[in-house]
Amino acid sequence: MKQAAECGGDGINRVSARSAEQSGLVKALSRQVEELIVSFGTTDAAARLAGLCETIDGRLVFTTSFGLEDQVVTHLIATQRLPVEIVTLDTGRLFPEVHALWAKTEARYGLAIKPFYPRHDEVEGFVREHGINGFYASIAARKACCGVRKVEPLGRALEGAAAWITGLRADQSAARGGVALAEADAERGLVKFNPLLDWHREQALAFARANEVPLNPLHEQGFLSIGCQPCTRAIRPGEPERAGRWWWEEEAAKECGLHLGPDGRLVRVKPAPEVAA
Numbered sequence: 001m002k003q004a005a006e007c008g009g010d011g012i013n014r015v016s017a018r019s020a021e022q023s024g025l026v027k028a029l030s031r032q033v034e035e036l037i038v039s040f041g042t043t044d045a046a047a048r049l050a051g052l053c054e055t056i057d058g059r060l061v062f063t064t065s066f067g068l069e070d071q072v073v074t075h076l077i078a079t080q081r082l083p084v085e086i087v088t089l090d091t092g093r094l095f096p097e098v099h100a101l102w103a104k105t106e107a108r109y110g111l112a113i114k115p116f117y118p119r120h121d122e123v124e125g126f127v128r129e130h131g132i133n134g135f136y137a138s139i140a141a142r143k144a145c146c147g148v149r150k151v152e153p154l155g156r157a158l159e160g161a162a163a164w165i166t167g168l169r170a171d172q173s174a175a176r177g178g179v180a181l182a183e184a185d186a187e188r189g190l191v192k193f194n195p196l197l198d199w200h201r202e203q204a205l206a207f208a209r210a211n212e213v214p215l216n217p218l219h220e221q222g223f224l225s226i227g228c229q230p231c232t233r234a235i236r237p238g239e240p241e242r243a244g245r246w247w248w249e250e251e252a253a254k255e256c257g258l259h260l261g262p263d264g265r266l267v268r269v270k271p272a273p274e275v276a277a
C-alpha cells in the first residue's frame with residue numbers, strides 16, 4: 001500500500017512538474033511572440049526576417065514547398081544571408097516541376113535545401129492498407145496519407161527548432177484569415193513566424209518578377225497553390241486560390257495538418273494575457 005501510495009505521489013508530482021514546465025514554456029513563447037509583433041508588425045518582410053534572427057536564439061527553420069510565397073521568403077533569406085535552415089518535405093508525390101524548381105533555386109542562390117522524406121515503412125503500410133491512391137477514398141484516408149508523407153517528416157524537420165518560418169498569407173483562404181505575424185506553438189515548443197501574413201498574391205508576384213525569383217511554371221497554367229500532384233488541380237476563373245487543393249473535399253476540411261493544432265484547427269496567434277500583466 002505504502003509503495004502504491006508513493007508511486008501515486010510521484011506520478012502526481014511528475015504531472016505537476018510537467019504542467020509547470022509547460023506553463024513556463026507557454027509564457028516564454030508568448031513573451032517572444034509579443035516582442036516580435038510589437039517590434040516587427042509594421043516593418044517590411046525583409047526586416048521581419050532579419051528581426052526574427054536577432055530576437056530568437058537557437059535553430060531557425062524555414063519550410064518551403066517552392067510555391068510563390070515560399071520562393072519570396074527564400075529570396076529574402078538568401079539575399080540577406082540570414083542564419084536560417086531551409087528545409088523541404090519531399091512527399092514522394094510531387095510534380096516534376098517542383099523538383100526542377102528545387103534544383104533551380106539551389107543554383108540561383110547557392111543554397112543546399114535540406115530534404116525530409118517520409119518513413120518508408122509508414123508509406124508502405126499506408127499503401128498496403130489503402131492502395132496507391134487511397135487518399136481519394138475518404139477524408140480520414142487523405143489525412144492519414146498527409147500524416148505519413150507530410151506531418152511526421154515535418155516533426156523531424158522542426159525537432160529542436162526555436163522558430164518555424166512559413167510563407168502563409170492571411171488572404172489565401174478563409175481558414176488562414178486569422179494568421180498573424182507570430183504565434184506560440186506550445187505543442188512543438190517554438191515560435192511560428194509568418195513574415196508575409198499581410199501580403200496579397202499580386203504583391204508577391206510583383207516582388208518575384210522584379211527580383212527575378214525563380215517560380216514554378218505551373219502557376220501560369222492555373223495552379224496557384226501547388227501540393228502533391230494527385231491532390232492538386234488548376235483552378236477555374238473566379239475560384240479561390242486554394243480551390244485546386246483536395247478539390248474533391250468540402251472547403252472546410254482542406255488543410256494538410258502542417259498548420260493545424262492538436263484540436264484540428266488552424267493554429268492562431270494567441271498573445272497570452274499573462275504577457276501583458
Ligand code: SF4
Nearest residue numbers: 135145146149228231
Ligand atoms: S497531398 Fe495527397 S498525396 Fe500528398 S500527402 Fe496529402 S493526401 Fe498524400
